[in-house]
Amino acid sequence: MKKLVTKNRDQASELGAHHLYGTIPVLERDFLLDRLSRHLQDHEIVARRDKTGLNVDLPDLSARLITAHDGIRIDLASADLERLYFTKVWLDEAIQEAGGADVAEILWDDHTLTGMPPSFCILTVASTEDISPRLRRISFLTRHVHRFNTMEQMHLRLLMNFNEVSQASQSGCPIKPIWRVYTVRQFDEQTSTLVVDFVLHDEDGAGTEWAKRALIGECLGAAGPCGGGYSHSDTALIAGDETALPAIARILASLDPEASVKVICEAETEADILAMPSRAEVEVNWLLRNGRQSRLADHVFSEAEKNRNFTGLWVACEAGEAKALRRQLQGIDHSFRNLRIFSYWHKEPA
Ligand SMILES: Cc1cc2nc3c(=O)[nH]c(=O)nc-3n(C[C@H](O)[C@H](O)[C@H](O)COP(=O)(O)OP(=O)(O)OC[C@H]3O[C@@H](n4cnc5c(N)ncnc54)[C@H](O)[C@@H]3O)c2cc1C
Known part of the structure; x- marks a missing residue:
């Protein structure tokens, strides 16, 4: 598989950066930029909208979307190639979501769609096991396990259409990679094993579909580590739904005996309850939906208030739920010094 290729047009840039350029060939430029701006806000990303376009400035990335005669010109800049690669993947998806079916795809100036990110590696399925009705544990073999030995970045990205992308790149007709983020639940450098627990949710997306059919010996593409970690606090409130159970279990297993933690785990039914071993003083409460809507934000807020x-x-x-909780917490004088609320997945509007 080809490695990532970028063009570096600017001689000097504030970020000392690599650039990626592209064009969205669209006539209703302001309409799309307004929608994209709202879409970014929904994902908690601050974007500046002005007459010329839309600007996003993050510590390690800048994105400029500028209106031009032939559409919207894109200039992404970052010193971190991995960051640039996944921003490009994300922007491709965001434009389709914000613009709907009528918006044409982004035309990138170079052919990075066939490339892979710098940290790309290949995993081989070693075993599969259902640890609860909705959680499938898959163990992978890989030479790169040592990379994932960090609590700062507990996650990895999986290339769900690895087989199709590999075949297409060999035939010279590249297709878009489909990446999903999962948590490294366990790893063992001695046996070169890395474990991921996949939620098998009702509407099959690429991740769920792959996990349902995974066979021993099959290969999957991966990149990472990535995503947020856990900052230790003496007394903490930890909560999440099924997608967060692997991260919560890993956090609890990493705590010092002196730590004191209250946990709220949301799951569908009693059969989904899992053991959460820890050396710390831990109280785990299970919130069961039993077919009802999630009530996680309300429960976490009420615990934080109490x-x-x-x-x-x-x-x-x-x-x-993450957005609702952030809003609720703004209304109280809370005690959290380490506050991290992550959106792990997006419910499609009905
Ligand atoms: C940092 C991080 C760590 C994560 N760790 C894990 C992990 O260890 N295990 C894990 O299973 N997931 C984890 N997730 C969540 C996972 O990435 C998403 O659930 C992802 O959308 C699943 O991809 P998919 O292709 O199956 O579904 P998508 O194609 O993304 O979505 C298809 C449909 O399914 C719905 N959907 C997506 N996810 C869920 C869900 N969980 N429950 C119900 N409906 C859903 C969507 O709303 C959509 O309608 C993590 C996410 C992040 C950001």
């Missing part, structure tokens, strides 16, 4: 002794809050769940 008990002002927690110094850490770590929550990962559906984007709507």
